[in-house]
Amino acid sequence: MMRHTNDGPGRSPGSEIVRFAQTILDRVLDDDDPLEELLNWIRPKWHRDAACKEVTGVNFFPERGGDVRPALAVCRSCLVRAECEAAGVDGKEYGVWGGTTASQRRVMRREGREAA
């Protein structure tokens, strides 16, 4: 029988999963805002520093032809713009991501494929 390299007394992949789940539950249940804490575990770390989290009344997903300038203005001062742009280029079809519009990202993807 093949053994897992971390196997030892009381340790197994299954027990590690249980321990991990318990750690998450402990943290979530201790927090004032359990849902936000749970989402922080799931989301990429850079989401925590997103400038758009702090603004209200700016639409980052306007209808086609809608005004993207307010969203782009927020992105200009965002600390995680590069990470957001990379995520956007990687597959976000709609909205403003990392200071780019959907049509700009389509061009970036096309140029990236042509350069490869």
Ligand code: SF4
């Ligand atoms: S770059 Fe723009 S869309 Fe991305 S996290 Fe920052 S403010 Fe939000």
